[in-house]
Amino acid sequence: MDPYNPGTRTGVRKKLGLSTREYTKVAGTIASVRRNRQHSDGTPEDDVDEYGAPRGPSAGVEEPSFIAETSFVRAPLNCRVAHGATYLRNKGKKKGKGEASASLEGVPIEIQEALVLEDLLFVLMGIEGTYITYHPDYSPDDDDPMQGMQFAASPTLDPSLHDLVERILPLATYYTAITSFIELRSHLDFGLVNHALCAAMRDMLKEYQTLLSQLEHAFNTSPQFTLQKLWFYVHPTLHTLSLLYLLTTELANADDPSAALSISGSSSSSDSEEEARNEALGLGGAKLKAVLSEINKGVDSVSSGIPVKGGEVLAILYERMQNMSGDPAARTLYSSLLRAAGKPYVEMIQVWIHTGRLVDPYEELCVKESKFIDRGTLEIDYTDEYWERRYTLRDGSTPGGSSKRHQAGVPLPRTVGGRLPGGACIPPILERWKHKMLLAGKYLNVIRECGIEISRDPSRSDGEISLNNELLYKSIDEAYAHANRNLLQLLLRDQQLIPRLRSLKRFFFLSQSSFLTHLLDLSSMELRKSAKSASLVKLQSLLDLALNTDTQGEDAMFREDLRITMATSGLYEWLLKVVSVSGALSGEEGDALQGHANEETKKEREKEKDDKKQMLAIDALTLDYNVKFPLSLVISRKTILRYQLIFRFLLHLKYVEQLLSSMWIEHKSSPWRHPARPSGTRPQVDSQVRHDEAEEWRKRVFLLRARMLAFVQQILAFATFEVLEPNWRKLEGKLEAGKVETVDQLLRDHVDFLDTCLKECMLTSSRLLKAFSRLIVTCSTFALYSTSFTKSAFQALAAAESGEDNQAMMKRWEFLARFETNFDHWFKVHLDCVQFYASSENVSLLPLVVRLSSIKAVP
Template identity: 80%
Template sequence: MDPYTPRTHGRKKNLGLSTREYTKVTGTIASVRRTRQYLEDGLGDESGARVPSSRGSVDRGGYDEPSFIAETSFVRAPLNSRVASGVGVPKDRSKGKGKARDTLDGVPVEIQEALILEDLLFVLMGIEGTHITYHPDHSPEDDDPLQGVRFVVSPSLDPSLRDLVERILPLATYYTAITSFIELRSHLDFGLVNHALCAAMRDMLKDYQTLLSQLEHAFSTSPQFTLQKLWFYVHPTLHTLSLLYLLITELATADDPSAAMSDSDSDSTPDPEEEARNEALGLGGAKLKAVLSDINKGSTLGVDDSASGIVKGGEVLAILHERMQNMSGDPAARALYGALSRATGKPYVEMVQVWIRTGRLVDPYEELCVKESKFIDRGTLEMDYVDEYWERRYTLRDGTAVGGSSKQHQAGVPSPRTVDGRLPGGACIPPPLERWKKKVLLAGKYLNVIRECGIEISRDPDSTDDEEFSMEDDKFYKSIDEAYAHANRTLLQLLLRDQQLMPRLRSLKRFFFLSQSSFLTHLLDLSQSELRKQAKSASLVKLQSLLDLALNTDTQGEDAMFREDVRVTMASSGLYEWLLKVVTVNGVIGGEDGDRGQAYEESKKEREKEKDDKKQLLAIDALALDYNVKFPLSLVISRRTILRYQLIFRFLLHLKHVEQSLSSMWIEHKTSPWRRSTRPPTSRASSPASTPANDWHTDFENWRKRVFLLRTRMLAFVQQVLAFCTFEVLEPNWRKLEEKLKAGKVETVDQLLRDHVDFLDTCLKECMLTSSKLLKTYSKLIVTCSTFALYTASFTKSANQARATADSPEGDRAMPKRWDFLDKFETNFNHWFVHLDCVQFYASSENVSLLPLVVRLNSIKAT
């Protein structure tokens, strides 16, 4: 037996009446009709005078015939007389608005009960009766249909009957409100979830209408049918419809959370003078106020789907779940809301299943928690591959990041509802699905990438596609786990095996981390003249051809397969200046707030000299490599990861260039001007300025030794930093990543992406490229070393001049200038060698991996 149909325990199965009962019932109803007609038209008397029928029936057998059988239209279609009045259309109330047209004064209680029973069968269908009429304030044009129609009882009804009638009347209000809600939410704009909710409510109203049909049958056939029995039968249904009414009221309130505020504002008494002025200006009227209300409503609800204030998708399911949890103490309410939740969640669950099993997002009304940015497609990915395709093509509507961060992306996320902070529409994720939302997103994203590669997605053998799930079913969440695992295995296999991810990463490591030094040395030798030019004057075409020549000569094996993907590019700014700007914007990794402020001031000064820096930027300082990779490998080797590779490459290239320059300076120092003097050296004076003129050999020897010593210290510093970065940072971290990939420890694609980015970030941090203090002092040291190497010819010229003037009677008067020039380099190098102190501080406090560098630099520390 349906819960909305009254149970008939103890009643006879056969509803037929005996002749005596039939005569009594029909006689009573006929008497009621005669009395009603008499009261309406004022004709005849209560003794039985003949009056015409008010409902168009034909009285064929005189007044002694007490049956309705002769009224063919009423017998065949008993609702005809009700429909004639129209639903929600008030009747003519010329005798007084809100008052019954017929009075029940002087009518016996039994007849009043029969009359009011017939009226109640009208009213419970939302149709105005004779003695139960619309509320005096009822206006179909102005009233909110979702609030339902209110009815009032004739004041002349007997008080003993009025109490029961007033208990039953809310049922009519609930029914009319629910009917209006179903009619409104069945439009396309409200989405599939609302359509399923309306369908479930419509099924429940069918049970209610079946109940009314049974009650009408009992009223027409059973003489024992009374108002008390009617209340007995409709009492359970009253509770059911009240729960539905509370639900639709909450949904309507969520549609327009400012309704209560606007209602309170409308209660204030308007100024008559202001109203008259507005009318004269054409600013009055209810229609204009409605338009202004709609404008204000649209401006306060945020962006995206919430602009129209529609409650749909996941928000409907969230409201149902909250009501079910809040009313868990009421078994009937929990059963009702549970049934509605299962029926309403079917289209939502089906969309989730399609997404996680095929990678296709079928969400025509934007109700699902997953959102697609259609302006990001594979075409843009081929032209300029970025990880936006992976990060922003498919995202969660609530803005949650997939990487595990609790921070939300605010762009494109709609504003929350002002009532309780719940996100509107599809951005509101149903509470049972909250824990699984990231797996839902990733499972579909993995399969979507496979589909974009033109690969047919095979069905998981463990999947159960034919089963129907609900959000309260554990099998639904188990299917999400299975789909996620299947999609993840498929995409990992595609990347690691079919797309040759590991050979690609190894070639990147060799090209950008200078594992093959012969390739870089050959390139620097071939392009030496071109790299001395300014960056804007260097020819990329020539540099690219020289790079291809170096790669063709020195690359073998896997590197030869991917050498065509490497190309030359020029950066727009210097490495260290750009890194300082990045550190200033993003903050210092492991630094303090004071470091950030100091870095900002220094970066501000650097930006003031930006034009001069661009003019003086040499090609060797702007040279970088780029790497071409196709989809789907571009998800792993994305533009962000390529940028990290480029930073490390430019850092190592600069070190290698300075090392090569200092080594060339050492070769220069083996020429004849720098050979040892034949005269035995004397004791060194305490100061170069006090050196006698006849002791120029001693002075020259001391100056020459100081040049050699400074060159050796610089070369040792550069070689130690280069060896540390290459053999104690890059290689060990690469081995860890390689072991993870080979051993199968990477279980998910997102873990693969995170491990790859973490590997590069760790390399940048341990190479001292993410701390403003270390970066500043290190850059000053490297610039000092490279500048010193640039003056190789100047030092050689000074040595030649010194030897040429050695035998002159005046001696070498330029020697003090040479000492001053050398002292500037020594002082600058020794001053910025506090870099060692910074390294020791960071190694002892934050970055233990720098301890090997401390040991290396202690060997060349100035005494």
């Protein structure tokens, strides 16, 4: 026997649940309804049977295949189908658009309640009834379906029933609006979050439909089912659907924030006073709307093309949940919707932070990828595009700062000061963790680019993770720590970052002076040529020879990565241009200095061609360093550029020191050491005067050379031992002690170290740069005239012995005075600038003030 087949069961069949009294009452009620309907349709009372169905040939229906079932118990709706279609056709002929529904005047209140109950079961599903029809102001073809259908009960309905029906009718509006929202937002363009939200709403509507089916069953089987009972059962659902309706309305209006304003303002725009004013201004209703639409189109053109999806949907849900936290039912409803809608968003986050793969087909996640930027850009990139722009947040914020300035690729907000559209809107619940999410996936991508398989984090917590669950935050923290720890280990241990940085420091900061001294000695002839004439191949060979001779240990491992290059512009000219553009100084002083720098830049541009021709190889010589991925993230092109600036600064100082030292060696030769003796042909007094004058001139040359050499050596010693070495020790101590906890902190510390060195070496202030460049050029030019001064010394010695006239000696004094005056002037300007910045901005320059003051004290 099949327990699920009623035909195979034995025993007495159970009777229906209606007693004879109940059956008679229901049949009588329906018969009264039918008689009242036939009277209104013009059918004679004698032509209907006891159940209200037409008798005779006139009872035929246009559908000959339909056989009317006269039993109300077996088919309670057959009577409605049989002659209800004829009634509706007649009603449609009599009632035009906007006219009232069928009249219930004179019908007993019990019959009205039964008819309205039957209509409500259709209306609550969005189907127009007989006595409950569309609202006169509502048009199904013209009005927005997202606003829901508007129904109105017949005005002839009893007031007590009418009031109760009006309380229930919003259910139909809510249901139809939610259904339209689900149908629209289920398209692919709206993304996975909207799909999940629609699925959760669809499940809630299934419960509503189940309730309607139960109510319909109660209406068909229970004579005690009244309109009051219907209201009792649907009242809790009314609140739930109203919350869903408010949510769908806000999501629908979020696409066009001006829609609500235009709807609210439409009634006022129809006032006669405003219309008269518009006509007086020459703007009719259509013209005014056209102008306003053009304005709104221009303002919202950027964000209007992005539908409400992804993070924006979750943000709206979260805000509604927070705003209605005082209503337990609302908080529970929105919390469940947030959990369901956030499930695909959380899955995308989990894939990103645990594998480094960005699976976001509809651009809903807060992280975006610029696929056109690859690791190949690191070799020619001076702005770290790969690290900073390959993976970014859609809202434009960066881990290094909280700036919200508008950037390229970041959409404009929906309204001024409002939330960003689409995936650029980060849910408030994830605002604190957005940078960790970005960095966790970014770190894993670097590891994957190195060909290393990413292993699963053993500390990763299992369990169901939702958007408003603490497990999600814990998962983000664990994934960030795991990815950061692995990448730091890869850089510091496997890629030997610290030895690389040490070799960079030794090569570029001249910590191995023998290597540079050897290179300058070997390439002295080549460096005196112009930058265009110097042979890079020869200089590279001489560099390799110097490195092979003087490098040992770690430096020998990385010497193959070092190579010679030539800069296209002079160091100080280039720095002055950069400082004038970036504005190192602020306020009025900075503006004036920047204007002066701009004037100097214009003059330099006029002579740019000549300067390039005259620039010597020593002024353009610099080093370059090759590093491979992933070390190129830390030792990037922009950091190598900083190393090169410091190297050129030190190289120029070292070169000028070598020139002045060579001049000092030359001053130990005979014309500078042998005293001039008078010949005796002239009076003794004149000979002695010429002798003393020549001796004084030579002493002044010695003194100027000594002051220049002392100045260069003090600057070189200050830069090397009081700026570069202490700052390097700080960075090295952080790296070796493990105080650098994140890769981004490592990048920032490295760049900060170089920026601090540049600032303390006086390479970021235009005033200090200008004074120092004039001083160093004066020193180098003076050293280049070493042969000329030696020749003058021979001539002065010969003049003192032969007793020649004093005209030649006066020219020697004038020539020397130019160097002395120039050096003294720019030395005083430079010292004043150093004292000013040491007392105001850069305290690290105080030791240099002491060093330079000792040079100033030389008589």
